[in-house]
Amino acid sequence: MPPRPAPLPRSFFESPAWQTAPKLLGCQIVRTFKEGAARVLITETEAYQGTEDLACHARSGLTKRNAAMFGPPGHAYVYFTYGMHWMLNIVCEAESYPAAVLIRAVHPIAGAELLESRRPNLAYRSNWLNGPAKLTQALGIDREENGADVCDCQAALYLAPGISVPLKAIQNGPRVGIAYAPEPWKSMPWRWRIRPQELSAAVAKV
DNA sequence: CGGCCGATTATCT
DNA sequence: GATAATCGGCCGG
Numbered sequence: 001m002p003p004r005p006a007p008l009p010r011s012f013f014e015s016p017a018w019q020t021a022p023k024l025l026g027c028q029i030v031r032t033f034k035e036g037a038a039r040v041l042i043t044e045t046e047a048y049q050g051t052e053d054l055a056c057h058a059r060s061g062l063t064k065r066n067a068a069m070f071g072p073p074g075h076a077y078v079y080f081t082y083g084m085h086w087m088l089n090i091v092c093e094a095e096s097y098p099a100a101v102l103i104r105a106v107h108p109i110a111g112a113e114l115l116e117s118r119r120p121n122l123a124y125r126s127n128w129l130n131g132p133a134k135l136t137q138a139l140g141i142d143r144e145e146n147g148a149d150v151c152d153c154q155a156a157l158y159l160a161p162g163i164s165v166p167l168k169a170i171q172n173g174p175r176v177g178i179a180y181a182p183e184p185w186k187s188m189p190w191r192w193r194i195r196p197q198e199l200s201a202a203v204a205k206v
Numbered sequence: 207c208g209g210c211c212g213a214t215t216a217t218c219t
Numbered sequence: 220g221a222t223a224a225t226c227g228g229c230c231g232g
Contacts, residue, residue, distance in 0.1 A: 033211075060218080079216090102224060
């Protein structure tokens, strides 16, 4: 067993979410289960920034659900939606300023069999980690992880540096699933991803 | 492939 | 009572 990688420093998350979101591409999520550890690289992110961002859950101020977003940076904001899905975000900005990065897709680099076992009906499919609810299911993330510190390498869930992604391998565009938001928020280019065709070359450098 | 649609429930109005 | 930062199955081309 290799040593656990050092975590990302909390200062990594003290910036606006739109600044942190692209930097998270290529970073790894380290997840420890009873059966062992799994590691994945982050390949797609979205930024949600402040009460003025009318696509952000914080747009109506502090509520029971979004409370973690108003907490200190470097913690998880996990919420439930569509009656069945859990979403993983990482809180950014100073405490009491609501901002977070949604993790939308990941790529397995270790312990893939542990992840597949949590998606029993879909393990044979190719696109099995490219969606915010798919990856939380595979990583076994739910309300238990809401508010968890992801800068603690002793924790069962934390973030660590991964690979550096070349700028030209990064694609960015508007966020998805927020048709309810008015302009300019609906078109704000706050979604970033590693271009799928560049992913294998990038991952080879792990 | 791509588009459409139903599932399913915590949280907010 | 309505809505939701989605997913997967089903259909047609």
